[in-house]
Amino acid sequence: MLINELKLRNLQITTGSVGSTVKAGNANGSVEGGQSFAEALKTELEARNSAVGFSKHAVKRIESRNIEILDSDMLERLNKGIEIAAEKGSNETLVLVDSTAFVVSVKNNTVITTMSQEDLKGNIFTNIDSTVIM
DSSP states (O other), rough: HHHHHHHHHTTEOOOOOOOOOOOOOOOSBBGGGBHHHHHHHHHHHHHHSSOOEEEEHHHHHHHTTOOOOOOOHOOOOOOOHHHHHTHHHSSSSEEEEEEEEEEEETTTTEEEEEOOOOHHHHOOOOOOOOEEOO
């Protein structure tokens, strides 16, 4: 299913509950690969902050509208669009990647909803402060 494919690509899916997995350490405080807990935590936080997350609502829209976003180029361009919006001080932005629209909470780095080209016609986007075309 799509959610499992997103998880396999290490994409964050926000469901409203907070939780995370921490690797067990050994007696000297290191985790797998010889990293200290602090280094492992820092690496995990950087990875989470660099990748866009998808709200539960966005995942439902992706599934119901049969939107294909598994192309790594599309995800890279989406992340770059969010980066550009953040640099300009945007809070809620519309990122257009090819024929797919993503409404994104920039401060949370999370896709709120998404639409395909067919769904864009006749719609109005509200509560956004910017648009990035990639």
